[in-house]
Amino acid sequence: xxxxxxxxxxxxxxxxxxxxxxxxxxxxxxxxxxxxxxxxxxxxxxxxxxxxxxxxxxxxxxxxxxxxxxxxxxxxxxxxxxxxxxxxxxxxxxxxxxxxxxxxxxxxxxxxxxxxxxxxxxxxxxxxxxxxxxxxxxxxxxxxxxxxxxxxxxxxxxxxxxxxxxxxxxxxxxxxxxxxxxxxxxxxxxxxxxxxxxxxxxxxxxxxxxxxxxxxxxxxxxxxxxxxxxxxxxxxxxxxxxxxxxxxxxxxxxxxxxxxxxxxxxxxxxxxxxxx
Amino acid sequence: xxxxxxxxxxxxxxxxxxxxxxxxxxxxxxxxxxxxxxxxxxxxxxxxxxxxxxxxxxxxxxxxxxxxxxxxxxxxxxxxxxxxxxxxxxxxxxxxxxxxxxxxxxxxxxxxxxxxxxxxxxxxxxxxxxxxxxxxxxxxxxxxxxxxxxxxxxxxxxxxxxxxxx
Numbered sequence: 001x002x003x004x005x006x007x008x009x010x011x012x013x014x015x016x017x018x019x020x021x022x023x024x025x026x027x028x029x030x031x032x033x034x035x036x037x038x039x040x041x042x043x044x045x046x047x048x049x050x051x052x053x054x055x056x057x058x059x060x061x062x063x064x065x066x067x068x069x070x071x072x073x074x075x076x077x078x079x080x081x082x083x084x085x086x087x088x089x090x091x092x093x094x095x096x097x098x099x100x101x102x103x104x105x106x107x108x109x110x111x112x113x114x115x116x117x118x119x120x121x122x123x124x125x126x127x128x129x130x131x132x133x134x135x136x137x138x139x140x141x142x143x144x145x146x147x148x149x150x151x152x153x154x155x156x157x158x159x160x161x162x163x164x165x166x167x168x169x170x171x172x173x174x175x176x177x178x179x180x181x182x183x184x185x186x187x188x189x190x191x192x193x194x195x196x197x198x199x200x201x202x203x204x205x206x207x208x209x210x211x212x213x214x215x216x217x218x219x220x221x222x223x224x225x226x227x228x229x230x231x232x233x234x235x236x237x238x239x240x241x242x243x244x245x246x247x248x249x250x251x252x253x254x255x256x257x258x259x260x261x262x263x264x265x266x267x268x269x270x271x272x273x274x275x276x
Numbered sequence: 277x278x279x280x281x282x283x284x285x286x287x288x289x290x291x292x293x294x295x296x297x298x299x300x301x302x303x304x305x306x307x308x309x310x311x312x313x314x315x316x317x318x319x320x321x322x323x324x325x326x327x328x329x330x331x332x333x334x335x336x337x338x339x340x341x342x343x344x345x346x347x348x349x350x351x352x353x354x355x356x357x358x359x360x361x362x363x364x365x366x367x368x369x370x371x372x373x374x375x376x377x378x379x380x381x382x383x384x385x386x387x388x389x390x391x392x393x394x395x396x397x398x399x400x401x402x403x404x405x406x407x408x409x410x411x412x413x414x415x416x417x418x419x420x421x422x423x424x425x426x427x428x429x430x431x432x433x434x435x436x437x438x439x440x441x442x
Contacts, residue, residue, distance in 0.1 A: 024301070027298075027301065027302045028301070028302060028305045030302065039302070042302075043295070043298045043299055043302065046298050046301075047294060047295055047298045050294075050298065051294065054294045054297060054307075054311075055297075055311060057289075057290055057293060057294070060289075060293055060311070060315070061286070061289055061290070061293075063315065063409070064289070064315055064318055064319065067315075067409060067412070067418065067419045068315055068316070068318070068319040068322075068419070069319060069322055070418065070420065072418055072420040072421070073319065073419075073420045074323070075323070076420055076423070077316070077320070077348070078312070078316045078319075078345070078349070078408060078419075078423060079316070079345065079348035079349045079351070079352040080348060080351075080352055081344065081347065081348030081351060081352070082344060082348075083320050083324070083341060083344055083345075198358065200351050200354070
């Protein structure tokens with residue numbers, strides 16, 4: 001049961017006004033870079049909405065006893081793999097193709113400390129500064145509203161040669177493009193390319209744009225370790241890790257971009273070097 | 277299981293099972309699979325009750341276990357799917373003999389390797405997305421027996437595929 005002090009009541013009450021289907025779409029469209037508090041609020045809101053339609057708890061308990069906790073099932077696992085692993089973070093939205101979801105305007109507001117003093121000399125003027133705390137990273141909000149989020153996103157993808165949806169610019173040997181997800185609302189657009197290899201390793205490239213000034217498009221979670229600034233070809237990239245996955249984030253003005261996954265830093269930097 | 281462990285498990289189950297189903301749904305986008313994943317997490321919790329009891333954050337432990345079940349579920353499905361697709365992509369002269377008809381579909385290709393029942397089981401699990409539990413209930417067998425049958429069928433296909441690549 002969802003308590004009245006759960007995050008969907010206290011921090012994101014607007015979630016409770018969304019339809020169940022929208023909540024489902026939002027929850028499954030999370031890609032692991034959002035603030036965990038937001039994900040928890042979404043889960044709590046959906047739990048509250050689905051409370052009556054989820055399976056009866058007595059029946060479920062009965063199934064656990066009769067089907068799972070049997071002599072035949074002792075020591076067995078339904079699916080091969082480790083019960084616990086801290087090696088990598090799960091990426092939601094494994095299986096879906098393009099899906100539109102209403103973006104929660106809720107997309108997270110936080111107070112950021114530790115603004116870096118940036119020296120923009122030699123760097124693109126349109127880059128926005130990165131801000132981070134012990135557990136989050138984001139870019140400074142754009143100062144001007146974005147006239148057209150679609151045009152801004154398209155322009156960025158064209159510059160990266162990613163507009164044909166082939167995902168070629170970020171495709172590594174041994175990997176395949178597995179999925180492309182898109183989220184679109186009146187004020188926000190995001191596209192994410194998911195790549196994986198036959199060993200289960202994965203990474204993604206993501207581009208997001210928010211039309212409202214003073215609103216960052218993405219709040220990234222990060223580990224407590226610091227942020228490395230990597231500069232190449234006149235661009236500044238911010239490198240950090242989150243739960244075992246390495247993340248490179250950068251901005252080209254309107255858009256915020258990131259590359260993250262089971263990739264080592266040399267591989268990530270090699271990809272960034274090729275972007276020109 | 278000790279009575280106090282059984283009591284702890286049941287209390288956690290009744291208080292958090294639905295929350296874990298929703299948590300699993302986040303990763304699986306399917307309510308039936310999410311329910312199965314949450315059940316499997318409690319199955320693991322039952323076998324590791326001492327670890328769960330010693331955990332400073334039992335709910336966090338259960339959530340992490342659920343996430344890993346989801347990961348394993350997905351990886352298992354991917355491996356099975358890749359095997360089916362790989363076999364289907366074999367050159368014509370390397371495919372099982374009964375698959376030569378132009379209209380050959382998965383069924384034609386695989387029924388020379390699998391029994392009709394094995395093929396049907398694998399198709400339901402891998403291509404149709406049914407859960408072991410649903411299928412087991414339909415067939416009147418235990419879930420673990422159903423899982424073993426699917427495992428055996430997958431293994432047959434893998435051997436056939438490996439032979440074709442030699």
